Amino acid sequence: MTAASNVAAFADKIARSSAGVADTGLIQVSLLSLRDLGRVYVMSLAQIADTAEQLDLPATMACVSRCKTAYGRLTGGGGLTIGKGVLNEIVTNSHHLTTSLSDELDNHHAYIVAPREAELIDNGIGLFGLEVVNALPAIRQDVSQGAQCRAYELWTASVMHMMRVAEIGVAALADHLGVTRGSSWGVTIANVLQALDAQRKAKGNADQKQWASEMATYLNFVKDAFRNPAMHPEMNFDREQAISIYDNTRAFMRMLVKRLAEEDAA
Numbered sequence: 001m002t003a004a005s006n007v008a009a010f011a012d013k014i015a016r017s018s019a020g021v022a023d024t025g026l027i028q029v030s031l032l033s034l035r036d037l038g039r040v041y042v043m044s045l046a047q048i049a050d051t052a053e054q055l056d057l058p059a060t061m062a063c064v065s066r067c068k069t070a071y072g073r074l075t076g077g078g079g080l081t082i083g084k085g086v087l088n089e090i091v092t093n094s095h096h097l098t099t100s101l102s103d104e105l106d107n108h109h110a111y112i113v114a115p116r117e118a119e120l121i122d123n124g125i126g127l128f129g130l131e132v133v134n135a136l137p138a139i140r141q142d143v144s145q146g147a148q149c150r151a152y153e154l155w156t157a158s159v160m161h162m163m164r165v166a167e168i169g170v171a172a173l174a175d176h177l178g179v180t181r182g183s184s185w186g187v188t189i190a191n192v193l194q195a196l197d198a199q200r201k202a203k204g205n206a207d208q209k210q211w212a213s214e215m216a217t218y219l220n221f222v223k224d225a226f227r228n229p230a231m232h233p234e235m236n237f238d239r240e241q242a243i244s245i246y247d248n249t250r251a252f253m254r255m256l257v258k259r260l261a262e263e264d265a266a
Contacts, residue, residue, distance in 0.1 A: 003044035003051075004098045007067070010041040011094035014087050041071065048101060057104040063097035113151055120151035128250050135257040136172060139165045146246065155242035156235065159225075162249040166222050169253045173215070176260060189223045211259060218252035 045064050052060040070089045113121065124147025125133050125140065133140050146161030167185060174181050174188055177195040182188040196219070199212035225245045237245070 003047040004101055006040050006044035007048070007094050008098050010037050010044075011091045013037055015091045017087070038071070038074070042068075045071075045097075048097065052101070052104075055105075055108060057101065059100040060097065060104055063093060063100045066093045067097055111152060117151040120147040124148060124151075129254050129257070131261075132250075132253045132257045135260060136168055136253075139168050139253075150242065150246055153239065155237045155239055158242045159237045159245050162245050163226050165253065166226065166249050169249075169256050170219070170222070172260070173219075173256055176256075176263070185226070186223075189219060193219060193223075211255075215252070215255060215259075218248060218255065221248050222252060 045067055049061065049064045051057070052064065067090070070086065070093050073086050074090070120127060124144045128143045128147060133143055142161040142164045146158050146165065149155075149158035149161060170185070170188055170192060171181055174192050177192060177199075179191040179195045182191055193216055196212045196216040200209050200216065202209070225241075225248070
């Protein structure tokens with residue numbers, strides 16, 4: 001942590017400046033020689049205080065307070081005579097601060113995410129398709145959390161969220177096709193697939209038939225992927241399965257929303 005390194009560097013500078021002086025002695029301290037390093041020291045204390053507050057590090061917060069109090073005794077002019085005890089206090093408190101910060105951070109766990117996966121955390125909705133979420137706002141939370149679970153390699157959890165997204169999509173598709181929503185997930189999909197098959201076989205609009213065929217392909221994938229609900233305790237998904245389900249669910253939802261938008265604009 002850069003802020004902690006800055007605190008340690010300032011403490012070492014103070015220690016070197018007062019080396020060889022008796023503990024009861026007085027030292028002529030030139031604040032000008034410490035001005036730049038001292039400014040960085042104060043800024044670093046503020047950064048550490050913010051981190052300590054966010055992460056609930058009480059010992060670190062107490063050390064920051066003591067460091068600020070001790071440093072305040074150095075301010076007041078271009079140079080002054082001060083007891084070495086004050087400088088020792090700055091050095092000691094600063095070292096206590098870096099030690100406390102390190103010790104308390106040991107109780108916190110960090111998960112390192114590669115840049116590509118980090119984008120799923122920061123912009124999961126955008127990567128899935130903002131237009132999809134805007135068209136079907138009920139999926140927003142599951143889209144966001146599904147992306148985060150994928151980033152953190154929580155594969156089964158990611159699939160669970162994609163299942164909830166797909167359920168809303170299938171219901172919207174059923175309404176669009178004018179077919180009855182069934183009493184279960186499987187019945188609704190069967191009704192939708194039957195309607196899509198009728199469109200695919202009907203004479204006429206080639207684009208409509210192509211769309212129906214592609215939607216049926218995605219829907220069959222979704223149906224097979226979620227044949228046994230993911231929330232059942234015995235169900236687990238690996239990386240390859242979860243990513244495939246995520247990508248295909250996204251493709252299904254994008255194609256659906258695109259068609260809904262075209263119908264609304266017509």
